[in-house]
Amino acid sequence: MYLKLALQNVKRSAKDYVIYFITIVLIVMLMYSFLALGFSTDITSMSENMSILTTGITALSVVATLISSFIVSYAVRFILGQRKKEFAAYELLGMEIGSIQKLFLIENTVIGTAAFLSGISLGTVLAGILTQLVKNIFDVPHSYHASFSKQALVLTILFFILMYGTGMVRAVHIIRREKIVDLLYDSRKNEVISKQKRSSLQLVLVICSVAAVITGMVLIRKGLSIQTNTAWSYLIGSTALLLAGVYEIYRCFPVMLITFAKRKKRILYSKCNLFYFGQIGHRIQSCGRVMAITAILFTLSLAAMFIGLVMGAGYKANMKASYPYDTGVAIDAPLTRNSFDGLISFVDEKCPVQKEMIYYLYDANGYSADALALSDYNTLRSILGFKKTELPNGQYLVHCDTWTYTEDIKAAMKTRPKITLAGVTLENPQGRIYEEAMEQYRMAGTNGYVLVVPDHVAQKLPANKIRLVMQLENGGIPELRSEIRGYLHSEQWHPELQAGTIWPDHVTMGVTVQAWGISNSLTGFTSISFCGLYLSIIFILLSCTVLAFEQLSALDHNRRSYQSLGRIGVSEEMQRKLIHRELSTFFLIPLILPAVVIFVLMAGAQTLYGAYILQKGLIPFYGFITISVFAMIYFVYYEAAYSLFKRNIL
Amino acid sequence: MNEILKLDHIQKYYGNQGNLTKAVHDISFSVNEGEFVAIMGASGSGKTTLLNCISTIDTVSAGHIFLDGTDVTEIRNQALARFRRENLGFVFQDFNLLDTLTVSENIALALTINHTPAEQVDAKVLEIAQTLSITDILDKYPYQVSGGQKQRCACARAIINKPKLLLADEPTGSLDSHSAQMLLRTMQSINEQSGATILMVTHDAFSASYAGRILFLRDGRIFTEILKGSDSRKAFFEKIIDVLTMLGGGAGDVS
DSSP: OHHHHHHHHHHHTHHHHHHHHHHHHHHHHHHHHHHHHHHOHHHHTTSTTTHHHHHHHHHHHHHHHHHHHHHHHHHHHHHHHHTHHHHHHHHHTTOOHHHHHHHHHHHHHHHHHHHHHHHHHHHHHHHHHHHHHHHHHTTOOOOOOOOOOHHHHHHHHHHHHHHHHHHHHHHHHHHHHOOHHHHHHGGGSOOOOOOOOOHHHHHHHHHHHHHHHHHHHHHHHHHHHOOSTHHHHHHHHHHHHHHHHHHHHHHHHHHHHHHHHHHOHHHHTSTTHHHHHHHHHHHHHHHHHHHHHHHHHHHHHHHHHHHHHHHHHHHHHHHHHHOOSSEEEEEOSOBOGGGGHHHHHHHHHHSOEEEEEEEEEEEETTTTEEEEEHHHHHHHHHHTTOOOOOOOTTBOEEEOOOGGGHHHHHHHHHHOOEEEETTEEEEOTTOOEEOOOOOHHHHSOSSSOEEEEOHHHHTTSOOOEEEEEEEEGGGOOTTHHHHHHHHHTSTTOOOOBOTTOOOOSSOOEEEEEHHHHHHHHHHHHHHHHHHHHHHHHHHHHHHHHHHHHHHHTTHHHHHHHHHHHHHTTOOHHHHHHHHHHHHHHHHHHHHHHHHHHHHHHHHHHHHHHGGGOSSTTHHHHHHHHHHHHHHHHHHHHHHHHHHHHHHHHO | OOEEEEEEEEEEEESOGGGOEEEEEEEEEEEETTOEEEEEEOTTSSHHHHHHHHTTSSOOSEEEEEETTEEGGGSOHHHHHHHHHHHEEEEETTOOOOTTSOHHHHHHHHHHTTTOOHHHHHHHHHHHHHHTTOGGGTTSOGGGSOHHHHHHHHHHHHHTTOOSEEEEESTTTTSOHHHHHHHHHHHHHHHHHHOOOEEEEOSOHHHHTTSSEEEEEETTEEEEEEEOTTOOHHHHHHHHHHHHHHHHOOGGGOO
């Protein structure tokens, strides 16, 4: 009997459940599809570090479950609010509280199961698309097929029970707590309008908030320039100031704007503006806090999505620059060139070596940098396809492709325009700093930059570090990295010291293999991008749900207001326009901050890092993708809230 | 005097052929400009349905309603709202004020939707507030004032556009006796001093005694009509009680 009644109730209250249902479906869909991606053997077998993606997505799913459980509770509170009179009627008929709770639970189990199954079905489709996307990133041949994963299903069920269960426990608690009289007469309660702060106080608060935001930004800048742990204090302090500032601006600024608009009688007394300002003013006062929090959440989500996508894609675009040679071996010890003979033969057996080059990094005593002979430098440039360079007599140049050091190097060259190496004084009158990607960290210097000097100067300096670069047939294989490392640590390798030198206390060895680097960097790219995307979309979904329910929770009050408006002669068409305007404003206010931040972020990223990302237009492209994904989700929620609102009121 | 309202064989049915409820059954009457008419009757007699039809909130099943010569039953749906705001004023039992606006803004809203120039709004609001003695609560929100004050605010909103007809549906229904008396005096003075035409629906004899003419409804038909004429309000009140006694049924109706 309860099942029949519950099914009828679900059918009858379908409109109240629409947004709730959409949210649950979308969360389950995202959770399942991303988990399926993380657990897919096709994906995890692509590179040895791919388990990062699995761990990241599972951890984020736990976070998403916890936050979603709050939202389910929130949604349940709204639905209960809409059905108070119905529950009062059951109680008046003599139905026990336990039975009402049972009825509500059956209804929600029906809805939850339907939403879960829909979410899993859509998730299976989405997982297939995501898998294709990842395979495309890794340049692996692929064709679309829906992706089903048992592990992902089990975890999604577990997370869903946690998320949904919390909401149901809360619902049961609310039903038990309510008295019949409150249930019956809830809609007749007076509308409580919180007291509005004085305009002068609001102005002071806005000024203080703006000051807090500016101070926060200054502290962030300061924090980012500090290399010690003190930076954390700055960053935590600035984040707190920024959040508090933004929150308070959100609470006061719209109220101030409305107060200002209300003083302009021409605006206020035009058509139905009085009504519109009254509605919006009231909404801001009653849910300014929610608007502020959703604005902050939207900002964080958009920033996370944008940064995740740009970092990932930028990483991919710059990857080849990080691994310019097929294979490179760096050993910080004064070894002879013959020391690499065995290694070259060893590599040649695995992957035929087309070309090899052995060179030294010389000790530029007193300049905290290594020196590289011009001839070696030019050979490296020709391997990478760069034009050879020349050094006029008595001159040197700097190669530094790590842009963070460039300014410091320029400053150092200004204070010490001449350097003396092995008794020869050199200068760099044009301030030449070459910035092509040569991965000189380890391969062309140990400090991120190198001094390129004439050969005759270099040869007089101690050759303390040796380097080997190999070009391989078909570019080599990822496994080569561990094999080379294994060889260098085995008894097979017999390094020889140069005459008159001794082994240093610590020998640093480095092996780079482009094939390994690319596959593992792609893992980083995929993990950063997909985790960022996953968390951001979940946050956007949940924030949209809160916003929609917050507006719909005032349905009773709004129904009365619009009814009064109709009675005093406002046409239905005008009322429809007013509803549209009210809802648009309500959904627009939380968008102001994220809109400003995302455009500032895009402009800032383009100005600061645009030149260093080798693929042109990457930042605007991912900015557009971020905004589009957000706009799509936002529009769905706006439309759902609008149609529900309109249907309930007109 | 001009005939401002004329009802011509109004009928209003609910339901379908198998289950037809006749809420209003062939009612005709007219109201002259400046009259204060009350409609009385027991619950279910059709008085509110009749008021809803006159106010264009509901449609008639048959018959015609003329307001100042215009047949309101022929007005297209899209034009009804405009007709309402230009010709009618409403006072409801539950006040129908907007919680989000102050008393002053509630009154001003009626002016702004009627396209009153912005510079005239404040002065008009103040003028009507003085007439209804609500100047001291103009900046308060409805939830901050008493029921009587709310209803006077509703009255102010209803008459500020000088409607051809003021319709009141149980205006004292939610008020205590003191507030009810104050409101009725206000309505009477609006009628006498401003010449406003008022049609009030009530089931309360005391409220009806402030009117100049009363129509009694029973089962959707006009049962009788009484005029105050030169009677005192007390004498008129007693007449109303007599009619109500008759209307309520005699011993013969008890089987």
